[in-house]
Amino acid sequence: MRCLMRLKANGLETVSSQALSSAAGVKPTQLRKDLTYFGQFGTRGLGYDVNQLTEMIAEVLGTNTLQPVVLIGVGNLGKALISYKGFEREGFEIVSAFDANPGVVALGKFMEIPVRPMDEIPKVLSEHQVRMAILCVPVEAAQSIVNVLIENGVTGILNFAPIVLLTPEGVTVNNVNLAIELENLSYFIQEHAPSSDETSDSDPTDGD
Amino acid sequence: MRCLMRLKANGLETVSSQALSSAAGVKPTQLRKDLTYFGQFGTRGLGYDVNQLTEMIAEVLGTNTLQPVVLIGVGNLGKALISYKGFEREGFEIVSAFDANPGVVALGKFMEIPVRPMDEIPKVLSEHQVRMAILCVPVEAAQSIVNVLIENGVTGILNFAPIVLLTPEGVTVNNVNLAIELENLSYFIQEHAPSSDETSDSDPTDGD
């Protein structure tokens, strides 16, 4: 998607699996095979229409319309995520933040992204039809908040608390554990590690 | 590793691949196979010695001794990471932070983790024999800082800037891209997505 965006910004209208895959660092066959999983979008002899492909991927990702998201827990990390511009750029809108600390709520009341007390979660979720939440609360609070979120229609959780969340079928959890990221790195700089050959993003698989 | 820690905390001295794997959410065979990649640590008929296995894994991960780490870029995210206690618990020590903004440096001069100006990077890295860095600077600054880091002996970078870093062979980059995490989640809450079956951590593969 990001490669396509770049092509689009440069005015390209058409791209071959060859060109796009090399930009993305994968093999052309891989790219074509993956795309056909969702349908047929290319033109033989020509390649793919950049606009059409962009739109199709946005639709698959669910980012073609602005996705409302809430953020729970306005500590250091929460604040950092609120001010992160990347979410918006990719089609997400943090409609509200929540915090258990009245002081934090008072301070955040009139911010661009308002901070509300926890008991307003149900109201806000139903008002904005929110289905995704970013969770940056302490481990102790995580599970009970998740229960509330799920009761109120959330089906996707980006979880920063280092704990395995229990969720019913149909709810997806993506865990981001920064300590694990660092451990992983640590492993690869040890001499016994088979030297890794490609720079790549973390790719979370995810949750029941 | 985290499962083992928990067993240890509970006074368990021995664990079977069966028990450990179910705690970790993988199959017993998988666990045994993976462990043998590093050697033979079990006792047939008995299982694995928790202490011995813990130690072996810590060694493989390189977390048996405290790993010195530096953090570059003390913005919102940088601050959040500095105050994150998880790193220390897992065997990492942020020995210093760095920032390009003199104001940030002035403020952070006498913090528990000191904030220093960028030009002191070489001195600090060699003094503490630092091999790992956490990068949370703006995209524009990322590559040039990475060059400095590598020149001064860093071989592992945890990168939060949404950019593909160019690094020589032997340097590992782990990218954490929060927008991608959210996109991934978004995909799975769409109806067309094959419902995912397991909650799991992001597992970064990594970099040349």
Added chain:
DNA sequence: TAGATTGTTAATCGATTAACAATC
């Protein structure tokens, strides 16, 4: 029509797992 590039088949490769002999 000739050249290009897709979508798809079949071959290859690697990773997971069941089964079991080794052995505590």
Added chain:
DNA sequence: TAGATTGTTAATCGATTAACAATC
């Protein structure tokens, strides 16, 4: 010795890739 559980082999499964017919 009998029961348990490892380490390892061989079978299975799924994912990647090469090759190519379809077709723009």
